Amino acid sequence: xxxxxxxxxxxxxxxxxxxxxxxxxxxxxxxxxxxxxxxxxxxxxxxxxxxxxxxxxxxxxxxxxxxxxxxxxxxxxxxxxxxxxxxxxxxxxxxxxxxxxxxxxxxxxxxxxxxxxxxxxxxxxxxxxxxxxxxxxxxxxxxxxxxxxxxxxxxxxxxxxxxxxxxxxxxxxxxxxxxxxxxxxxxxxxxxxxxxxxxxxxxxxxxxxxxxxxxxxxxxxxxxxxxxxxxxxxxxxxxxxxxxxxxxxxxxxxxxxxxxxxxxxxxxxxxxxxxxxxxxxxxxxxxxxxxxxxxxxxxx
Amino acid sequence: xxxxxxxxxxxxxxxxxxxxxxxxxxxxxxxxxxxxxxxxxxxxxxxxxxxxxxxxxxxxxxxxxxxxxxxxxxxxxxxxxxxxxxxxxxxxxxxxxxxxxxxxxxxxxxxxxxxxxxxxxxxxxxxxxxxxxxxxxxxxxxxxxxxxxxxxxxxxxxxxxxxxxxxxxxxxxxxxxxxxxxxxxxxxxxxxxxxxxxxxxxxxxxxxxxxxxxxxxxxxxxxxxxxxxxxxxxxxxxxxxxxxxxxxxxxxxxxxxxxxxxxxxxxxxxxxxxxxxxxxxxxxxxxxxxxxxxxxxxxx
Numbered sequence: 001x002x003x004x005x006x007x008x009x010x011x012x013x014x015x016x017x018x019x020x021x022x023x024x025x026x027x028x029x030x031x032x033x034x035x036x037x038x039x040x041x042x043x044x045x046x047x048x049x050x051x052x053x054x055x056x057x058x059x060x061x062x063x064x065x066x067x068x069x070x071x072x073x074x075x076x077x078x079x080x081x082x083x084x085x086x087x088x089x090x091x092x093x094x095x096x097x098x099x100x101x102x103x104x105x106x107x108x109x110x111x112x113x114x115x116x117x118x119x120x121x122x123x124x125x126x127x128x129x130x131x132x133x134x135x136x137x138x139x140x141x142x143x144x145x146x147x148x149x150x151x152x153x154x155x156x157x158x159x160x161x162x163x164x165x166x167x168x169x170x171x172x173x174x175x176x177x178x179x180x181x182x183x184x185x186x187x188x189x190x191x192x193x194x195x196x197x198x199x200x201x202x203x204x205x206x207x208x209x210x211x212x213x214x215x216x217x218x219x220x221x222x223x224x225x226x227x228x229x230x231x232x233x234x235x236x237x238x239x240x241x242x243x244x245x246x247x248x249x250x251x252x253x254x255x256x257x258x259x260x261x262x263x264x265x266x267x268x269x270x271x272x273x274x275x276x277x278x279x280x281x282x283x284x285x286x287x288x289x290x291x292x293x294x295x296x297x298x299x300x
Numbered sequence: 301x302x303x304x305x306x307x308x309x310x311x312x313x314x315x316x317x318x319x320x321x322x323x324x325x326x327x328x329x330x331x332x333x334x335x336x337x338x339x340x341x342x343x344x345x346x347x348x349x350x351x352x353x354x355x356x357x358x359x360x361x362x363x364x365x366x367x368x369x370x371x372x373x374x375x376x377x378x379x380x381x382x383x384x385x386x387x388x389x390x391x392x393x394x395x396x397x398x399x400x401x402x403x404x405x406x407x408x409x410x411x412x413x414x415x416x417x418x419x420x421x422x423x424x425x426x427x428x429x430x431x432x433x434x435x436x437x438x439x440x441x442x443x444x445x446x447x448x449x450x451x452x453x454x455x456x457x458x459x460x461x462x463x464x465x466x467x468x469x470x471x472x473x474x475x476x477x478x479x480x481x482x483x484x485x486x487x488x489x490x491x492x493x494x495x496x497x498x499x500x501x502x503x504x505x506x507x508x509x510x511x512x513x514x515x516x517x518x519x520x521x522x523x524x525x526x527x528x529x530x531x532x533x534x535x536x537x538x539x540x541x542x543x544x545x546x547x548x549x550x551x552x553x554x555x556x557x558x559x560x561x562x563x564x565x566x567x568x569x570x571x572x573x574x575x576x577x578x579x580x581x582x583x584x585x586x587x588x589x590x591x592x593x594x595x596x597x598x599x600x
Contacts (some may be wrong), residue, residue, distance in 0.1 A: 191594070207593055208590050211586070284583065286511070
């Protein structure tokens with residue numbers, strides 16, 4: 001099995017590193033020094049796993065032709081230019097998106113006729129260097145068919161990922177899970193980014209718990225209007241996650257702390273666009289969206 | 301004229317320093333070293349004014365007996381213990397409160413039968429040391445009667461403050477101005493504290509401007525329900541303030557940056573309590589209140 005992982009941030013690195021143990025994995029990077037580091041040293045995975053994977057890396061997709069599966073694992077903000085690079089290439093491959101929010105599949109679908117799988121992931125890690133990623137949360141990646149694929153195709157990739165030592169689950173329809181994660185993320189990431197709090201007990205009780213609950217309720221109303229039955233209740237996901245025993249730092253909090261652009265546009269932005277399309281008011285998500293955007297505006 | 305300024309933070313220091321040029325001013329401090337610094341070096345005022353005021357200071361109110369006017373200038377969070385110290389003292393004096401939010405007058409009124417004036421101030425400064433305050437914004441202090449006082453009493457104090465080189469204005473009813481400031485503060489302070497932005501153009505345009513407008517609208521609905529006609533439109537105050545040419549850092553932003561307790565309970569808390577009393581929904585102010593409280597919770 002030949003796999004290309006396009007984009008090797010935290011999630012891409014975790015997937016590439018683990019999959020390299022059971023398949024022929026190549027990584028498409030944006031920066032030449034990133035590809036050079038991976039080619040020279042391999043990719044070290046620490047934390048819940050501990051090994052160094054040998055894999056190929058390149059900045060030119062031509063060098064990585066012949067893949068059967070291309071996992072598009074870049075951050076949402078980098079998706080458009082990456083999709084542009086993939087256009088006209090990797091004929092015969094199935095492409096799988098793993099972005100936050102909604103709509104990544106359509107960005108890819110517009111650039112070629114590949115069969116497409118859709119995925120969302122709850123695993124997390126810390127990227128220590130171009131060639132070193134720490135595997136922190138061993139939660140699952142969920143996979144479903146999107147275009148020209150079936151639940152059986154999703155299950156085949158899920159099985160491959162599980163055989164590599166990660167958690168994965170396939171569904172016939174990903175939307176109920178994708179939307180559960182969207183509502184969860186739009187709520188937890190923005191609250192963490194604005195308060196500075198890791199995802200801890202404050203999110204599940206008292207005044208902040210009430211705000212989190214109200215944000216989840218707004219999100220659930222949008223899902224209902226969009227005809228999506230959520231697979232998991234985002235409030236239950238929130239309560240469950242705060243009881244893991246150690247506090248997780250959501251990526252949007254890490255982004256604002258490091259003065260990096262956040263995924264607010266993809267996450268809360270997706271939810272707001274769906275709300276607008278279906279005539280649902282989301283005043284609290286709109287408020288938090290504006291506050292996070294303003295926070296980004298004062299990085300300079 | 302003998303004046304005691306009780307509490308010499310930024311506002312207390314600005315009032316005490318200027319008034320010492322036209323009256324006999326003593327300062328009641330909490331810390332002995334603060335009183336000692338003022339007694340030894342006087343109080344330096346820089347910025348828009350530039351002089352050193354000679355004044356007396358003490359931590360024991362007994363040493364400051366005989367005042368005709370006591371200006372209660374502490375931060376709202378220090379009001380209860382200070383009111384306790386004033387109880388049974390300063391017979392014959394008029395007391396004037398200058399706290400943010402609503403209700404400071406009642407805390408004082410409950411401790412004695414003094415005539416009471418109510419004030420809000422828009423001036424601002426930076427406290428560089430116990431004996432040095434910089435006068436930054438030369439905006440006005442507004443004064444009105446509260447209990448056992450008249451508009452003429454308010455005007456007499458306003459005139460005294462103007463003669464000392466500060467801006468002041470008297471009103472027969474302070475509530476329309478106090479509430480204007482309350483709605484303005486509940487909006488601008490929380491948004492600044494959460495975004496990290498100084499009070500600049502972002503507050504008056506685009507997405508953040510829309511949020512600010514929506515927060516002001518919630519506040520205006522509470523004022524209307526409470527039977528208060530605002531003297532100035534808080535949205536206009538906001539737009540005007542963002543055009544001053546230099547960006548002001550609201551005190552709540554300075555507080556969260558320095559990991560100090562904020563005045564959220566006094567400011568947004570006052571507004572939420574009035575909203576509850578009059579059955580008005582304030583979901584956005586409630587959301588921002590919860591976020592700022594959560595921000596305080598992660599200082600440790």
